[in-house]
Amino acid sequence: MSISTVRRETGAGPEEAAWLRCPGCQALVYRKRLERARKVCPECRHHLRLSVDERLALLLDEGSLATFGDELAAGDPLGFTDTKPYPERLAAARRRTGHRDAAVAGTAAVDGERLVVVALDFGFMGGSVGGVVGELVVRACERALEDRLPLLIVSASGGARMQEGALSLMQLAKTAQEVARLHEAGLLVINLNTDPTFGGATASFSMLGDVVLSEPGALIGFAGPQVIKQTIRQDLPAGFQTAEFLHERGILDLVVPRENLRGTLAKLLRLHARRAGGSAGSPAASGGSPGAGPWVTEPAELSRRDARAVVELARDTGRPTALDYLSHAFDEFLELHGDAAAGDDPAVVGGIARIGGRPVVFAGHQKGHDTAELVRRNFGMPNPEGYRKALRLMRYAEKFRLPFVTLVDTPGAYPGIAAEERGQGSAIARCIMRMSRLPVPTVTLVTGEGGSGGALALGVGNTVLMLENAYYSVISPEGCSTILFGSAAEAPRAAAALGLTAPDLLRTGVLDGVVREPEGGAHTDPLRTADAVRAALIAALDRLSGLGPDRLIEHRHARFRRFGTPAAPSPTPPGE
Template sequence: MTTTPGPVRAGQDVQWRRCASCGAFIYGKRLDRNRKVCPECQFHFRIPPDVRIDQLADPGSFEAFPEPGPPRDLLGFTDSKPYPERLRDAQARTGRADAVLAGRMTVRGRPVITVVLDFSFMGGSMGTVVGAAVAAAARTALAERTPLLLVAASGGARMQEGALSLMQMAKTAQAIAALREARVPVVNLNTDPTFGGVSASFAMLGDVVLAEPGSLIGFAGPQVIRNTIRQELPAGFQSAEFLLEHGMIDGVVPRETQRETLARLLTLLGPSVPELPEPTAPEGEFLLTRPVPAVRTTRETVALARTIDRPTTAEYIGYVFDDFVSLHGDRSHGDDQALLGGLARFGGQSVVVIGHQKGHDTAELVRSNFGMPHPEGYRKALRLMRLADRFGLPLIAFVDTPGAFPGIEAEERGQSVAIAECILELSRLRVPVVSVVTGEGGSGGALALGVADRVLILQNAYYSVISPEGASTILYGTAEHAGRAADALRLTASDLLRLGVVDGIVPEPPDGAHTAPHTTALTLKSALAHTLTPLLGRSGEQLVAARRERFDRFGDLDLQPVVDWENDDEH
């Protein structure tokens, strides 16, 4: 909508736009400078494909593919006007043969094949020409092994082309499947609106799925839903933010940071230089491979592992890695704040990072459920494990949880299945896996991130089949004997090293990691680099075989060595 509030003198050329969200009138040139985003409320105006390309691509880098052939009226379809007439109107209005623009470009120097839908052409609907253009771009990406970016803005399948339009959902989905099998990255950027046959096919199948703020995204449109179920829809329903909360997308990215976010993703998903940070100290200073004398009781160690000031996974990520892009959601229910994950850079090597997340105050702890994931948290971890395997990226896991959440909702949504699938998936990943217990290592909820080639533990962390309080309650009928149970469980770092459950101990400052979090993180960084380096040269088959052998030996006296550290004797 273009309007000019107030009197305009002759010769004046003043363009104003009224924001559909807040009602503010915005000077056109100011709106253009602000990437078509309302400066008052951040509402994202719809933009045509060429403007989208200008905002994302390096200047002058976009080369359009040849225009697809014009769509045909194969059904002889007529509603209030014949389909050919609708096509002619849309073509005259947009200057485009159909609702799609495709080509190649670079983003911060990274090449990418790009497809952008044009909502102003019959609502960006997907007919045979759009489907063919998406599939052709995917085939080009596959042939050149170049990432594919899909920018959607669509009302869905084009009804004027009937079942042939419906078949484009399968055509585009199988094109994405070929890229997935070939480990070629696919990134979705969904904008307002993205619905129907587009959202239920290529628009939600990327390795990473992003959305613009406020965009409406879903299968059925709001009006269709209202008319079908006869209910009022909740505030924010089907918005990008709603989808993020419900685990359907990885992030909501404002227009001003989309180019940078896309460049980071292309870098992290692209070829890596297998060079890890050099350790900054002798090995004995950042990784201990022999038990250390106890300086506190087991109960005191457990208390220290649980202290609210202890560094969280988010803090370790900030200190240890050079870049990190957080990814979200399990693609089926929610985005569990108790499980953090994403893509990171570790020296010259891209990695996938997952970890339990806690907090330092009541608000953070409640938001993260005190580090106890629901099934959707473990399913998010499972999705990221598979992402690591697909792109050949090492996986680094941070373990710090009292255990998986033992609640009604968790049981209803399949807590056991989610944990079991994580354990199974880790056992078969063809990439290096390193886990580090940074605080609490509680039962199966910890092991879901702990099936690794190498397992490290911080000096004052613990790892156990059950909490001391739980063991005491079961064995003695009361939690009062938790200290006695803790001693019996042999859950300290040195105990676990003797048992072979962990491979090394990462030293902490005398009074605990929380007294010097940055120093502890740098020590851990050296330990991770030292541990991961020899694993990078192993094949997927070697990694899987050795990992399975590692866990096969536990409890089998014919396979598991028993080490007497005091006498340096192994038998």
């Protein structure tokens, strides 16, 4: 995917050519126009490769980069020669790039947010990972650990450096263990994988970040496409190993156009920043107040509604969805995608958010307002990949000691053959177990349907709230009717018997409070409902913010331990 340079009729050399041929669409593009567009083709949006200097200039605040490790230089441990000796290849690459090896490391800033960065240069021997590159990655990790700063790893690499043999292979372990130390220390690691990222880079530091980003069209994988074709003798699918291909399969969090990369990085860094004064969440910082929240706690204060009517309101496609609340009840949100293993289930959305000045990790069921979106999001019924995405977000919240906030709105987990084959029950069980032991505040709000274990997987909160016209049930009324009465025709009768409405759930202690809706339901005034949701979430987080990890786990344990034990006392309300 190299650039073909077209000489002008004057006979000028390639370095002086005014026109370049895009490798994506083959269009001739005026060089200066291409440079103004950050080397993104204006015709087809193909992202051409950048040198390491161009990449760092694009991402970092001007003048903020202070490099380290500049003195490192590769030796020739094996006396390796192919068509020419290894030292000659190194010398040629140094002359061509102006760098001593295929990586640059230093401290820098993005929109004023400090970080450590290490970036690989494909222009230097294909960005191959030898001893110097491995050492620079390790030193970047060590500096991030020492200074308690986030680490950004920018990759463009064909893999391990063959000229250094097994010593190059050892860089995978050397770098991976340093990234592991950053995770153990609760420090943010961001991967930006550019075209191409393969082999030893992908199998170590390039895929180990908390967040993994890429540019459109970037090729990313372990084995290269030609190696795969020659090995398995099969044609590869369209778009194979592109960033979009991996994003659809849950491996990459985001595919970000080049012009948006800097802003996305700045937002990520800002959402993880722990500033003096406590934006991590004291009551004063978030604007709420401890004590009773803006919700109803007494069943008698709620209007008694027909259970079947409540179910119909909860299912109304006009009701605000999780993404609607994220737009109107939260200050900002950056969605992360995928379970980092097998898929990105659109029935579950999640990421990093801020509400009332406090950063949180968010996960929620997502339905839709029209048939197309409802179908695409499987009517809010997650597959195992959706629950594993939520599980990944729980781990994220635990690592960064951020509150975990969930919005529940699902008929239940998807009851399909493939879902069972991929371990639906196991995925739900692990979510319930992990959320029950999170050492951070957990707040759940049921906004629509709370269907069975598929809902509870995101519902093990220190504080569990529900909107007034939502419901929470062990099974759908139709399912209950079919099992107990022989057909779905008795669904209204089953709904009434299941005790699934807000007053019922307050009486049994399943809920801590009920958030009132506008007259007629949340869909009649979504903005007013979002304001009520925001106030409730902020107040719930404020009440929990003063509790330490052990106390939060103890309270949550006591909250759920009491169910089914009629005479057991309720746990002491948090914050009292």
